[in-house]
Amino acid sequence: MVKLKILFVFLLTVFCSVGFAQIKIRLFANQSPESAVFSVTEGTYELNLFNGRILTVLKEEPVIITKYKGKLAVKKRNTKGFICDSLDLSGKTGNDSFSLRMNGKSPSRQYYSGNLQCYPDLGTLVFINISDVEKYISGVVMAEGGTGKNLEYFKTQAIIARTYMYKYFEKHLPDRYNVCDNTHCQAFNGLSSDSLLNKAALETRGLVILDKDSALIISAFHSNCGGETSSSDDVWLLSQPYLKGVVDPYCRGSRNATWQKSLSVNEWVNYVRKSGYNEKVGDPSAFNFLQESRLADYKVGSFTMPLTKIRSDLNLRSTFFSVNAKGDSVLLKGKGYGHGVGLCQEGAMEMASKGFNFKQIIDFYYFGVLISDINNAVIIKNE
Ligand SMILES: [Zn+2]
Ligand SMILES: [Zn+2]
Numbered sequence: 001m002v003k004l005k006i007l008f009v010f011l012l013t014v015f016c017s018v019g020f021a022q023i024k025i026r027l028f029a030n031q032s033p034e035s036a037v038f039s040v041t042e043g044t045y046e047l048n049l050f051n052g053r054i055l056t057v058l059k060e061e062p063v064i065i066t067k068y069k070g071k072l073a074v075k076k077r078n079t080k081g082f083i084c085d086s087l088d089l090s091g092k093t094g095n096d097s098f099s100l101r102m103n104g105k106s107p108s109r110q111y112y113s114g115n116l117q118c119y120p121d122l123g124t125l126v127f128i129n130i131s132d133v134e135k136y137i138s139g140v141v142m143a144e145g146g147t148g149k150n151l152e153y154f155k156t157q158a159i160i161a162r163t164y165m166y167k168y169f170e171k172h173l174p175d176r177y178n179v180c181d182n183t184h185c186q187a188f189n190g191l192s193s194d195s196l197l198n199k200a201a202l203e204t205r206g207l208v209i210l211d212k213d214s215a216l217i218i219s220a221f222h223s224n225c226g227g228e229t230s231s232s233d234d235v236w237l238l239s240q241p242y243l244k245g246v247v248d249p250y251c252r253g254s255r256n257a258t259w260q261k262s263l264s265v266n267e268w269v270n271y272v273r274k275s276g277y278n279e280k281v282g283d284p285s286a287f288n289f290l291q292e293s294r295l296a297d298y299k300v301g302s303f304t305m306p307l308t309k310i311r312s313d314l315n316l317r318s319t320f321f322s323v324n325a326k327g328d329s330v331l332l333k334g335k336g337y338g339h340g341v342g343l344c345q346e347g348a349m350e351m352a353s354k355g356f357n358f359k360q361i362i363d364f365y366y367f368g369v370l371i372s373d374i375n376n377a378v379i380i381k382n383e
Contacts, residue, residue, distance in 0.1 A: 020374055022114070023136050023165065025129045025188060026172065028102055029180035032124040035066040035103040038089060041111060043096030047076070048088040055079070057089065065118055067125050072118060086119035097191070100127065110190035128177050135191060137161050138201040142192035148349035154200030155358040156348055159371065161186060163208040163219040166374055206373045209362060214378040217242055217369055218342075224256035225344035226320040226336025229365065234296040235308055235319070235339050242366045243341055245294055250354075251347035256337035259317045268323075268330040271313070277303045284325035291322045294340070298323070342366065 028036075038057075045057040055076060057063055066073045068083060075081035089098070097113040114131040137158050145157040164186060169178050171185065179185035192198055209217045218240060220232070225248050232243035251257060263271075265284045272287070279286075279301055287300055297304045307319035314332075321334035336344075343365040351361045359371055 020166070021133060022130055023133050023169075023179065024177035025131060025136060026175070026177045026180045027100065027110075027112070027127040027129050029184070030182045031102060033102045033127065034125060035064065036118075036125065036127065037101045037103070038063040038065065038116065039099045039101075041097045041099050042113075043091050043093035045089045045091055045096060045098065047074075048090065049074075049082075049084045050086060050088070051084065063089070065125065067120055067123075070120055072120060072125070086117065089116040089118075091115055111193075112190050133162070133165070134201045134205055136188060137165065138192040138194075138198045139188045139190055140165070140186045141197055141201070142194060143187035143189050145197070145345075148345070148352065149196065150349065150352040151196055151200055151203075152356065152358050152361065153349050153352035154197045155204045156343070156352070156361045157345075158197075158201045158204050159207050159209060159358060159362065160219040160221055160343060162204070162206075162374070163216050166208055166377065166379075167216040167218070204358070206375070207371055208374050208377060209366060210370045210372050210377055211240075211242055212368060212370075214370075214372075214376060216377050216379075217366060219366075220339070220342030221345055222336075222338025222340055222342065223344075224251050224254055224337045224346040225340045226257060226318055226334070227252050228294050228320070228340075229342065229344055230294055230319070230340030232341050234294070235341050242369050244367055246365060246367075247293075248344050248347045248365075250350040251336075251344050254346035254350065256317070256346060257335060259321075259334045259337070261314070261316065261332040261334070263330045263332070265325060265328050265330055268325070272303065272305075275305050275309070275313075279303065284328075284330065287323055287325045287330060289323040291320060294320055 039062045040057055040059045047055040047057050047063065057076060061077045064075045071083050071085055072087060073081060073083055074087060091114060097111060098116065099109045099111050101109040112129050112131065113135050114129060117128040119126055140161040141154060141157045168185065172178060172180060181188040209219055211217050220243060227248055229246050229248060231245045233239045268287060269281055289298055289300055297306055298310055311319045316334060318334050318336040318338065318340060320336050320340065321332045324331045324333060348361050362371060
């Protein structure tokens, strides 16, 4: 009963206090931290222990939080340590930020703004950062946006990251937060230090991509499409009118435009045999396969297998490749990097540097979509 009550209060907290302007992010989600050092970098914090005690925390007063017998051991510099069940560090000036350094597995220090909650759970410490969504968005673009350095490119990436965030805003709600900080949701390594990127997030504040029914789109993206994006039907067996293949002239000279992999004929024969190829092997040129524009399957003779399976089995950069057997080797000549669905990052960077704006870039890669404020989105629950 008590447990249920606590869960209920936590759920209420997520719904009521966070709304659409703030987000609860689980930090260091895949690292099972056992201790951490919290330090104020801007403003003033209050450490609330839920037993009536409140401690003020200033700069130069690091707080060490350690897992201790299913509880938390907390020690602020120059004060006596104590044990508690959970804690809440709240910024008091409206412009508060802090650093968090995990002890043990990851010695790196990362920077955050907003508030921090901590409680022990299943042998680890759970750290939840309650952050302004736009600061979270610029942090995500910093972690996932690639190497482009252009305002319109950053705006495009910010809108994509925001669309993804709101679409899966309740993914972790049973865990009492909105998102985790690794690629299960979107990579987030703390605040962005790039002022152009922060400007891009603020100038597109609230903007998301909607489909014709005003639902948030699946804002898929990848590094380089190799000159033609994939249709989501071919990659995920999922049909979406806005995720259709588009011929992309912009990414062809970019870093990840082409790749090659060479195997011996024996390796290739063993591989296709395991995958069901049962014809007699004569001239290896029987394995040749040309992919000038994107196809869904590798077809030679009567043998067919999905290119997505070959890509994952052989750890290839893309499904957009041709097969050329010569002598005793098989050369896979490929284009692009990633699943190929949705926006091509290197193409988008090139479009931005040619003077296209974020709306033109988004319209080019996603068919028939609308860029609008999140308040105009129809939110479908329990997806
Ligand atoms: Zn997650
Ligand atoms: Zn491309």
